[in-house]
């Protein structure tokens with residue numbers, strides 16, 4: 001179990017993590033979903049003892065990151081968002097070194113490394129020094145470290161960034177397998193489909209805060225019965241959102257650029273009415289789009305931000 005208790009992390013003038021409290025259960029895959037700069041990596045690095053929390057506490061299997069960082073390090077394996085490698089080492093040497101320092105038994109090290117490299121199709125590439133590797137291959141090697149280590153708590157920070165589709169599917173399967181064997185997984189991502197496909201529960205992170213936590217279905221369910229109308233106008237009309245919100249079935253209205261976004265029930269029935277109101281206020285409607293809620297809409301609703 002991982003327990004975050006009112007965790008804050010401040011860098012000079014920036015509160016990157018602002019009072020996050022949350023519990024992750026054993027063998028859960030927990031997705032941290034948020035746009036660039038939300039604070040996901042900072043939270044992960046703080047849990048992994050790379051950073052020291054400005055205040056608050058994190059317990060990993062009951063061990064405090066503040067007072068028992070050594071114990072916590074033994075339990076955790078982290079695949080970093082931007083791995084920095086010694087350029088002289090080969091990819092295989094990186095994995096050998098990682099296996100050694102994380103205490104993988106000598107007798108099984110080489111076999112595990114071979115197995116993981118074979119799965120990734122990197123047996124040959126792994127003989128190259130890391131400066132020769134592409135971004136995607138480096139990312140695979142960074143993930144491979146954790147699949148070789150098989151830690152109690154596995155942390156993946158944007159594990160499929162730069163990966164092609166087959167490689168993403170493979171990494172997802174390997175993370176599932178790791179969990180099935182007993183690991184607890186914390187996965188940071190800015191990709192909706194990844195959060196949706198992988199997570200037992202998702203924590204939506206925005207501006208350093210965890211604004212919603214729940215299963216992907218439960219999160220989508222919070223917008224159940226709601227439709228979205230996007231109406232692009234020639235130019236925004238500032239009083240229009242307030243005007244729209246007077247209608248009972250319209251839960252939210254705001255502009256994103258020239259587009260008026262409405263969250264509502266019965267979108268199909270209300271559409272003509274909504275267009276009439278806009279037109280009466282002098283709007284020149286250029287296009288209208290009616291759609292069902294998705295996890296992305298849930299995200300936008302709770303954060304007001306677009307994913308990068």
Ligand SMILES: Nc1ncnc2c1ncn2[C@@H]1O[C@H](COP(=O)(O)OP(=O)(O)O)[C@@H](O)[C@H]1O
Pocket residue numbers: 011012014015016034035036037038039040041042043
């Ligand atoms: N080492 C650091 N020093 C100063 N500011 C940082 C540092 N790391 C992250 N930040 C800032 O903290 C905020 C959160 O960043 P980060 O945790 O990397 O977000 P995410 O991983 O969600 O993209 C950003 O505003 C970022 O610029």
Ligand SMILES: [Mg+2]
Pocket residue numbers: 037040041042081157188
């Ligand atoms: Mg990050």
